[in-house]
Amino acid sequence: MSRAHGRRLGRAGIRDVAAAAGVSITTVSDALNGKGRLPDATRRHVREVADRLGYRPSAAARTLRTGKSGLIGLTVTTYGEEPFTFTEFAYFAEMARAASSAALARGYALVILPGSTRQSPYDVWSNVALDGTVVIDPSDRDPVVTELVRQGVPVVSDGRPCGDLPVTAWVDNDHEAAVTGLLDHLAAAGARRIGLLTGTSTDTYTRLSTEAYLGWCERAGQDPVYEAYPAHDPCAGAVAADRLLARPDRPDAVYGLFDPNGTDLLAAARRYGLRVPDDLLLVCCSESAVYAGTEPPITTLSLKPGRIGTTVVQLLIDAIEGTGGGRPVQRIMPTDLIVRTSSQRRRRRTTVSAPRSPEQRGQA
Amino acid sequence: MSRAHGRRLGRAGIRDVAAAAGVSITTVSDALNGKGRLPDATRRHVREVADRLGYRPSAAARTLRTGKSGLIGLTVTTYGEEPFTFTEFAYFAEMARAASSAALARGYALVILPGSTRQSPYDVWSNVALDGTVVIDPSDRDPVVTELVRQGVPVVSDGRPCGDLPVTAWVDNDHEAAVTGLLDHLAAAGARRIGLLTGTSTDTYTRLSTEAYLGWCERAGQDPVYEAYPAHDPCAGAVAADRLLARPDRPDAVYGLFDPNGTDLLAAARRYGLRVPDDLLLVCCSESAVYAGTEPPITTLSLKPGRIGTTVVQLLIDAIEGTGGGRPVQRIMPTDLIVRTSSQRRRRRTTVSAPRSPEQRGQA
DNA sequence: AATGGGAGAAGAGACGATTCTGCAAGCCGC
DNA sequence: GCGGCTTGCAGAATCGTCTCTTCTCCCATT
Structure with a gap:
């Protein structure tokens, strides 16, 4: 069929706009994209006609021609078939929210893609044209990352990449400083023997945090007291917390590396009749607001996932452009x-029931 | 330049594969896509060569040709410039997680896009080829939805659409049944006057829930007792909770429509010296696990966002295909x-402070 | 022997934009 | 008045894939 202008259903093409405006395709493209040398009158006219026809340029055609899709992939390593890990849900959710915001602000959109499972996710990956990708906590020799880098697609990782994974850039917290600072805080609050609840997996977060703990202990002249458990197992945490407090060399302060450790440790402390913070100081790493409302409220280390997400996306887009x-x-x-409260040695005796103040009545 | 085989940087095209395998482009395409009539030997050979060259078909070209991108948009209405609303964060996060899983399982990927703000998000929208879109809680005459439908793109909404928004399908909870059942539950626990903490906005969730409450009150012969506040304001909730408990006709049970209402009401109850659940029964609508750990634990209504997300995506893909x-x-x-605990009238006498005579007068 | 048909593979457009190159005027200085 | 410059626009190639159509064998049937 050489008669190509069959007035397709609904969607107007650039040709239709050109015809309706009485100009060439080139002129329409230039007018709409602010390129070329055109008088303002022509530009306005073309824009007007395009609006009237409800013209939307085809993203696929543009991507094919320019090689830029405006799409950024977002991947998390998965332990099951679910794209988010249970224990780090709050972190991921906040990180993704911030990343999405930052991307949109610069004209990119985020595509949620599965991590490198051994299943069959390759179709989805090669079915979408990506300008770049954010990976969260890539594993050692992540095949997807390797493949993308080979294709020349920028990859920025949240979390220092293990091994020699050739990412374009990465962003991570200063885990060393975080753990050291936190242990100093506990020591200043009176802790003599600080325990650690850590994980068995080899990701950089777990590794760096544990190393920082061991280093601090050595400098402080304290014997390390820790329990490790598989962090992706939602039940194992409570058991490990219990084990830690059941030890003969029971710590008088504990730092838990994972989000649920706070409640786990609190429950374990109750079982052993330990009062927090009087008998046991508690800190855990968490993004959740839960710990502001527990009894007592628990000191948390926040990794500021929002800032991480924003930064990762900024770096990625910088690399793309x-x-x-x-x-x-x-x-x-x-x-x-x-x-x-959980990490402050008996500041003041707080009265359990709140003092009734009739003055609190704001609204009359 | 007719010399088109410039051995571009890295990426092999279908032409390169054809040349290397000694066959035509057509044969390569057919072999890799399982179409056409080819003997297995040819198919295998082509696949082998393609693998060796690290060939990845261009998603953009395929999309342009076939008209299908394998991409599904996900939109939430925004109140600021952030893509998620504060009060509904947990709901959105879980819904998006489930939707993403469901989409990936069927070979689609989710693209996070901004809701219809008056700002300038049109570029992003028209820069991505979408096979369909999920919208969460679309507003009355959402221009993006209208435009997409006009272009023939399927749109499925989470939440019954207001007005006559022409969505392809929608999924929603049975808010009427939920509220009615919950109020019955409170009444069965001994509540005589049930109050409501609701919102001032006109979305269907707020509207349907409030109507269900009013209807129940009428049937139960109870005067409605409620306070409404702008739900997107993170501070207003606490104030409204306070107002509700300060009323002369103070309710002995309250249902809060929004996630933070539980803690807001709990705090307000403490200020007025009301014990939960003895003096005040509490229920709020929330997806957050916080309420399992508060003192006392608070009964929540879960909207099951995961199920909603999965269903929405299934319906959308059904429509697309x-x-x-x-x-x-x-x-x-x-x-x-x-x-x-918060909605169960005194199971056993927990030893707290002695019951104080409730000053029901309140208002001086 | 001629024909029909099916298997195997190639040719040649689309798809819908961007963009490089080129062409016709108009205007300037000399 | 003429060459060279800028301005305003059009032609046509190109991006990489899918797919409709065609073309050639080759064998079995009539």
Whole structure:
């Protein structure tokens, strides 16, 4: 069929706009994209006609021609078939939210893609044109990452990549400083023997945090007291917390590396009749607001996933647009210790029931 | 330049595969896509060569040709410039997680897109080729939805659409049944006057829930006792909770429509010296696990966002692939009342502070 | 022997935009 | 008045894939 202008259903093409405006395709493209040398009158006219016809350029055609899709992949390593891990849900959710915001602000959209499972996710990956990808906690020799880098697609990781994974850039917290600072805080609150609840997996977060703990212990002249458990198992945490408090060399303060450790440890402390913070100081790493409302409120270390997400996306887009300078970049982000009752040695005796104040009545 | 085989940087095209395998482009395409009439030997050979060259078909070209991108948009209405609303974060996160899983399982990927703000998000929308879109709680005459439907893109909404928004299908909870059941539960626990903490906005969730409450009150012969506040304001909830408990006709049970209402009401109750559940029964609608750990644990109504997300995506993909039958579909999903201490009248006497005579007068 | 038909493979457009190149005017200085 | 410059626009190639159509064998049937 050489008669190509069959007035297809609904959607107007650039040809239709050109015909309706009495100009060439080139002129329409230039007018709409602010390129070329055109008088404002022509530009306005073309825009007007395009609006009237409800013209939307085909994203696929544009992507094919320009090689840029405006799409950024977002991947998390998965332990089951679910794309988010149970224990880190709050972290991921906040990180993804911030990343999405940052991407949209610069004209990109985020595509949620499965991590590198051994299943069959390759179709989905090669079915979408990506300008770049964010990977959260890539594993050692992640095949997807390797493949993407080979194709020249920029990859920025949240979390220092293990091994020699050739990512374009990465962002991570200063886990060393975070753990050291937190242990100092506990020591200042009177802790003599600080325990650690850690994980058995080999990701960088677990590894760096544990190493920082061991280093601190050595410097402080304290014997390490820790229990490790498979962090992706939602039940194992409570058991490990119990084990830690059942030890003969029971610690008088504990730091838990994972989000649920706070409640796990609190429950374990209750079982052993330990009062928090009087008999046991508690800190855990968490993004959840739960710990502001527990009894007592628990001090948490926040990794500030929002800031991480924003930074990761900024670096990625810089790399995509060539703004970044081309050299591999790594960015270390600070953490936030939110100090609550559980890590403060008996400040004042808080009365259990709140004092009734009739003055609280604001509304008349 | 007719010399088109410039051995571009890295990426092999279908032409390169054809040349390397000594066959035509057609044969390569057919071999890799399982189409055409080819002997297995040829198919294998082509696949082998393609693998060796690390060939990945161009998603953009395929999309342009076939008209299918394998991409599904996900939109939430925004109140600020953030893509998620504060009060409904947990709901959105879980819904998006489930939707993403369901989409990936059927070979589609989710693209996170901004809701219809008056800002300038049109670029992003028209820069991505979508096979369909999920919208969460679309507003009355959402321009993006209208535009998409006009272009023939299927749109499925989470939440019954207001007005006559022409969505392809929608999924929602049975809010009427949920609220009625919950109020019955409170009444059975001994509540005589049940109050409501609701919102001022006009979305269907707020509207349907409030109407269900009013209807129940009428049937039960109880005067409605409620306070409404702008739900998107994170501070207003606490104030409204306070107002509700300060009323002369103070309710002896309250249902809060929004996630933070539980803690807001709990705090307000403490300020007025009301014990939960002895003096005040509490239920709020929330997806957060916080309420299992509060003192006391609070009964929550879960909207089961995971089920909603899965269903929405299934319906959308059915519509995209023409599996659904073509007629508009609406699906009503059940909710889950998770009963905890806060809505159970004095099971056993917990030894707290002695019961104080409730000053029912309140207002001086 | 001629024909029909099926298997195997190749040719040649689309798909819908971007963009490089080129062409016709108009205007300037000399 | 003429060459060279800018301005305003059009032609046509190209991006990489899918797919409709065609073409050639080759064997079995009539």
